[in-house]
Amino acid sequence: MGMINLSNKDLTARVKAEAKRLGFDLVGVTGPEPPPHLDVYHQWLARGRYGGMNYLSDERAVIRRSDPLQILPECKSILAVAVNYLPEDHQPVKKTPCIAAYAQGDDYHDVLIDRLEQLAVFIETQVGRSVPHRKYTDTGPLLEREFAQRSGLGWIGKNTCLINPSHGSYLLLAELLLGVQLEPDDPFERDRCGTCTRCIDACPTSCITADRTIDARLCISYLTIEHKDFVPHELREKIGDWLFGCDICQQVCPWNRFSLPTKDPAFQTRAFLKPPDIESFLNLAPDSWVDPLRDSPLLRPRRRGLVRNAAIVAGNHRDPTAIPHLIELLMHDREHLIRGHAAWALGQIGGKNAKIALKEVKQSETDPIILAEIEAALSNL
């Protein structure tokens, strides 16, 4: 590739236009300086609020998050992009079970990383040379919202989401670290939450903290996606109808009142989730559970997490039609995580058949954790 002479301003304008063409709704630029609120992040880690997400606290990740030059020493600019993920059939009315809006379609990691790579190729073509770069969305060692805010895309709301005044917060963020100089945008300085506290008031587990972080250990989104183990008893009812993720602190945000759905095919609701039903999730078969969820974010908790969550939702929903499925899981599932939560759900729903099944399994059960779940469930009936 030969060198091409293009001013920073022209190059930036072309890159932004191409980002829009590739489907990014918002695009901004900032420099490679460390993120502004590192102290808050370090305190969050020190208080253990990351729960079991140890990848957030390992030393190398912490160093990399503190300075983009640790990731890409040649970094001169960070391109921050955002894409609206609200599917067209998104309705504020509740469906049971509830699934976070971002998870209705394809896995955004693959979709966005592929688009960022296309953008990097475009930039290389424009400058006529190869450009060192790194691309990230969500899982990378970057404090994404900080860079999005510094690129002018919006402010970080009390619910910890990046909020754009026109698009609201149903946005996926991604970044391209670039070894090329682009014109930086002004940061979004204003805090437009004002005196509003709706998200804090609406959070079922009160896990939104005053320093605009979330105690992940209590957050439904964490519990239903990242948490691999038994859900603490005191949090199960608070999970309500949420089978995967939680959108409550976004649903109540006034800045999302006018959020428009996207036409992007990648984020439209897949057939299996139209509408989602508890029974299908309780019945995910060990050898074929992936089929209806291929390329979906719902794969992350694996079958054991999804069926565990479905049992919690069924228990909270007090739906007697779930009883035969829960009895089958309690008696025969090979995952003790699932069996334990099935016992709990039967104790919540109650009824003669639930009680008979719990008593029957209790006779032969040897696993102390399942036995404790069965006894707790029976004491409820």
Ligand code: SF4
């Ligand atoms: S996602 Fe749900 S549980 Fe987590 S902070 Fe928001 S409202 Fe609370």
Ligand code: SF4
């Ligand atoms: S609900 Fe209110 S406080 Fe919470 S993020 Fe939205 S505007 Fe800010």
